Amino acid sequence: MATVAQAVQNELVSLIPISSGALSSLTDSMRYSTLSSGKRLRPFLLMESAAMFDVPTKQSVRVAAAVELIHCYSLVHDDLPAMDNDDLRRGQPSNHKVFGEATAILAGDALLTLAFEALNRPDTNIDSEIRCQLSYGLARAAGISGMIGGQAIDLHAGDRTLNLSEVAQLQQLKTGSLFGFSVEAGAILGHATAADRSALEEYAQALGLAFQITDDLLDVEGNQNETGKTVGKDNAAGKATFISLLGIAGARSEAQTLIKRANICLEQFNDGARFLREVAQFVISRTH
Amino acid sequence: MATVAQAVQNELVSLIPISSGALSSLTDSMRYSTLSSGKRLRPFLLMESAAMFDVPTKQSVRVAAAVELIHCYSLVHDDLPAMDNDDLRRGQPSNHKVFGEATAILAGDALLTLAFEALNRPDTNIDSEIRCQLSYGLARAAGISGMIGGQAIDLHAGDRTLNLSEVAQLQQLKTGSLFGFSVEAGAILGHATAADRSALEEYAQALGLAFQITDDLLDVEGNQNETGKTVGKDNAAGKATFISLLGIAGARSEAQTLIKRANICLEQFNDGARFLREVAQFVISRTH
Numbered sequence: 001m002a003t004v005a006q007a008v009q010n011e012l013v014s015l016i017p018i019s020s021g022a023l024s025s026l027t028d029s030m031r032y033s034t035l036s037s038g039k040r041l042r043p044f045l046l047m048e049s050a051a052m053f054d055v056p057t058k059q060s061v062r063v064a065a066a067v068e069l070i071h072c073y074s075l076v077h078d079d080l081p082a083m084d085n086d087d088l089r090r091g092q093p094s095n096h097k098v099f100g101e102a103t104a105i106l107a108g109d110a111l112l113t114l115a116f117e118a119l120n121r122p123d124t125n126i127d128s129e130i131r132c133q134l135s136y137g138l139a140r141a142a143g144i145s146g147m148i149g150g151q152a153i154d155l156h157a158g159d160r161t162l163n164l165s166e167v168a169q170l171q172q173l174k175t176g177s178l179f180g181f182s183v184e185a186g187a188i189l190g191h192a193t194a195a196d197r198s199a200l201e202e203y204a205q206a207l208g209l210a211f212q213i214t215d216d217l218l219d220v221e222g223n224q225n226e227t228g229k230t231v232g233k234d235n236a237a238g239k240a241t242f243i244s245l246l247g248i249a250g251a252r253s254e255a256q257t258l259i260k261r262a263n264i265c266l267e268q269f270n271d272g273a274r275f276l277r278e279v280a281q282f283v284i285s286r287t288h
Numbered sequence: 289m290a291t292v293a294q295a296v297q298n299e300l301v302s303l304i305p306i307s308s309g310a311l312s313s314l315t316d317s318m319r320y321s322t323l324s325s326g327k328r329l330r331p332f333l334l335m336e337s338a339a340m341f342d343v344p345t346k347q348s349v350r351v352a353a354a355v356e357l358i359h360c361y362s363l364v365h366d367d368l369p370a371m372d373n374d375d376l377r378r379g380q381p382s383n384h385k386v387f388g389e390a391t392a393i394l395a396g397d398a399l400l401t402l403a404f405e406a407l408n409r410p411d412t413n414i415d416s417e418i419r420c421q422l423s424y425g426l427a428r429a430a431g432i433s434g435m436i437g438g439q440a441i442d443l444h445a446g447d448r449t450l451n452l453s454e455v456a457q458l459q460q461l462k463t464g465s466l467f468g469f470s471v472e473a474g475a476i477l478g479h480a481t482a483a484d485r486s487a488l489e490e491y492a493q494a495l496g497l498a499f500q501i502t503d504d505l506l507d508v509e510g511n512q513n514e515t516g517k518t519v520g521k522d523n524a525a526g527k528a529t530f531i532s533l534l535g536i537a538g539a540r541s542e543a544q545t546l547i548k549r550a551n552i553c554l555e556q557f558n559d560g561a562r563f564l565r566e567v568a569q570f571v572i573s574r575t576h
Contacts, residue, residue, distance in 0.1 A: 023437055025444075026432065073397075080393065100370075102371050102443050106439055106443070109396070109400065112397065112401065113432075113436065132420065135404055135423055136408035144305060152310070156313075
């Protein structure tokens with residue numbers, strides 16, 4: 001995963017300009033929330049899925065950076081006082097704590113916009129028809145029918161107690177959509193068959209849920225120093241989570257079942273999918 | 289202008305979904321700030337510029353709707369308490385006053401994302417290479433080197449008094465970039481010559497400045513009922529404007545000079561540009 005993380009880091013550094021003068025707090029704020037230590041899980045999924053179809057790294061790294069820009073903007077806006085009001089992110093003060101709310105809002109907007117600029121730059125070495133499909137897929141995964149939709153449902157999730165399938169659906173939108181797009185983008189870049197695409201989609205769906213269950217487990221059991229964010233928050237907010245619905249042991253067992261299912265989806269790719277199997281293992285064994 | 293406004297309205301209605309249940313406040317909030325009365329100036333510029341090059345309306349109306357989505361999202365985020373903290377927009381309570389801050393932030397994000405979805409939907413009847421150019425141009429005009437850049441500079445504009453060329457540059461980024469992209473998009477869709485493109489760019493630049501000067505004039509002279517927004521705000525905030533730098537008479541005369549210059553850029557298009565000439569006239573004679 002370190003090689004992918006370095007490649008994406010270089011791509012992100014080259015995409016976000018450094019400004020002096022009046023624009024410097026905006027670009028500093030964008031860099032602050034993008035270039036600091038992230039797990040780069042979505043870029044890894046994207047680049048490993050693309051590698052299975054022999055897509056050149058030069059192509060997949062650009063799309064991976066675009067997905068990471070979307071992920072990072074969503075964290076900046078999520079942490080705002082009007083949203084989750086979170087002071088900590090990745091072990092550092094959240095963006096608006098450092099740069100102020102106004103700049104944090106603009107930086108999020110700018111990162112979101114930059115994702116689509118990056119996909120469509122004249123130097124993007126990807127066929128234009130494929131780029132249109134990628135822009136469309138990314139916008140869908142990030143928009144009302146994906147991530148933003150999940151966040152909107154989550155806003156009202158404290159109003160009444162959700163049941164297990166509602167929590168799963170919320171998380172599928174909020175986290176799963178971008179996971180799903182990441183593997184789908186690899187398949188689009190690699191002109192994958194419909195059967196391969198659908199196996200990867202199913203893999204991503206199971207992986208996304210397992211990821212979220214692990215997040216919930218870390219929220220109740222985790223160490224704030226390791227997770228880099230405030231722990232115990234969901235519980236304090238009275239929101240239904242996988243833990244409140246399944247208990248700790250039940251949630252851990254569900255995550256393992258999901259990872260088994262994810263691995264079954266990868267069987268048709270044989271050894272080509274070894275890194276995607278590693279991600280699946282990482283997702284449930286991670287401590288942050 | 290009414291025909292264009294109706295066509296864009298229909299396109300926007302078809303692009304923004306109506307949801308029931310958990311997503312309804314998000315989509316209601318998106319519709320609230322998009323489908324209410326706007327001047328639709330950018331769509332008009334785009335569609336009239338495209339019409340000069342015989343671009344089918346079916347193509348230009350989609351791009352015009354995308355530009356309007358960007359414009360509307362920027363108004364929602366601009367009005368937020370952490371930004372301009374404005375309670376009124378287009379004569380109605382601003383978005384966060386009705387739907388709350390969290391939903392307003394998400395609705396802005398969703399409108400911005402939807403603009404790029406709209407340009408890249410499979411039903412978009414535009415060649416993929418052209419669509420990539422449009423996505424790129426829109427992202428540039430809306431991003432750090434355009435609208436968001438202008439807003440970031442504006443955030444700090446109260447810190448010290450800007451001079452005339454700094455105010456002009458700020459407004460060129462904040463308002464002019466999207467005006468510029470609108471006429472540029474018409475030219476891209478219509479495969480215009482470099483000479484035609486550069487004449488239209490110069491037209492849009494002069495028009496954008498004249499538009500902003502008129503905005504400043506309305507801010508000091510306008511009637512809140514007609515403009516639909518709080519008047520006297522810039523003055524109260526101690527920001528340098530065209531009025532504080534040129535005086536009322538000087539600003540009005542500068543706007544007229546700019547409109548003359550805009551019209552000169554249109555001479556090479558003869559009668560084909562008559563509607564763009566009408567927009568220029570509208571921009572300085574408007575009362576809202």
